[in-house]
Amino acid sequence: MSKILVISGHPDYKNSLANRAILDEFHRLVPEADIVYLDAEYPDGVIDVEREQKRLVEAETVVFEFPFWWFSAPSLMHLYFEKVLTHGFAYGSEGKALQGKKLIFSFTAGAPEAEYSPEGSEHFTMESLVPQFKALSDFCGFEWKGCIVSFGMMLLNPEDEEAKKHFYETANAHAQHLAEAVKE
Numbered sequence: 001m002s003k004i005l006v007i008s009g010h011p012d013y014k015n016s017l018a019n020r021a022i023l024d025e026f027h028r029l030v031p032e033a034d035i036v037y038l039d040a041e042y043p044d045g046v047i048d049v050e051r052e053q054k055r056l057v058e059a060e061t062v063v064f065e066f067p068f069w070w071f072s073a074p075s076l077m078h079l080y081f082e083k084v085l086t087h088g089f090a091y092g093s094e095g096k097a098l099q100g101k102k103l104i105f106s107f108t109a110g111a112p113e114a115e116y117s118p119e120g121s122e123h124f125t126m127e128s129l130v131p132q133f134k135a136l137s138d139f140c141g142f143e144w145k146g147c148i149v150s151f152g153m154m155l156l157n158p159e160d161e162e163a164k165k166h167f168y169e170t171a172n173a174h175a176q177h178l179a180e181a182v183k184e
Contacts, residue, residue, distance in 0.1 A: 002060030002102075004033040004182045009066035009077025013039050018108040018153035018171060019067055025175035030182060034059075038076050045079060052084045053097065061102040061182050062142070064133075068109045068149070071129050081136065090140040103142035105133045106149075106178050113151035126151075145181060150174040 006026070010019045027035060036055065042048075056062060066077045073081075088094045115121045116129070130147055137144040155167045 002182075003058055004030060004061045004063070005055055005059035006033055006035040006063040006065055006106075007077075007080060008035060008037045008039075009064060009074055009080060010037075011039050011074050011076045013037050016067070017155050017167070018150070019065065021168060021171035022106070022108070022150070022175045022178070023065060025172050026178050029175060029179040033182070038080055042076075045076070047080060047083045049083050049086070052080070053086075053089055056084070056101070057097050059101060061104070061145075062098075063104045063106050063178065063182065065106040065178075066108075067153075068107045071124075072132070073107070085136070085140055096141065099141035101142055102145050102182075102184075103137045103140075104145045104178070104181055105130070105147040106174070107147070108153040108174075109149060109151045110154040111151065116151070145184070148174060148177050148181060 006023070008019065008023060010016050013020060023035060027033065034055070036052075038047075064073070064077065066073050072078070085091070085098075086095075089097050109116070109126070111120075111122055113126075116124065116126045118124070126149060133147060134144055150170050150173075153167070153170065155164060157163060
């Protein structure tokens with residue numbers, strides 16, 4: 001099995017319901033995966049670039065996992081991209097460190113899938129909102145494996161047993177899909 005690296009870009013992982021449920025289940029399914037929780041490792045936002053680049057070099061499959069906020073990744077995930085995926089390492093004439101490594105984006109969206117349409121509250125499809133992730137993959141020479149997204153991942157009333165059951169079933173299905181994707 002290939003070495004799997006998951007970078008969790010949730011800025012408050014401990015208080016996350018959806019991303020924590022997904023990664024906890026994923027880790028149960030794929031215990032050999034290395035999961036880096038950026039908020040825990042870098043609470044001050046000062047990323048150890050050399051350490052993170054070494055992790056990427058050692059990985060064969062990389063997963064960027066986060067909540068979809070403001071139609072993109074959270075600022076902590078963006079900070080990671082800006083600091084770690086540097087010229088000469090991830091791109092440029094000398095930047096070949098990530099060439100051929102598999103890349104998956106895994107994220108959650110609070111709104112239901114139907115809202116991601118021209119008629120919905122978000123006014124755009126998810127596919128039209130995420131081409132920057134594919135562009136990042138291509139720019140850095142990754143082998144693009146796509147996005148895994150779960151919609152409606154806000155548990156507004158934890159006392160609602162039916163909503164809670166659906167929420168955790170969706171999170172577990174996401175984790176299962178991600179586990180299968182990293183093993184391909």
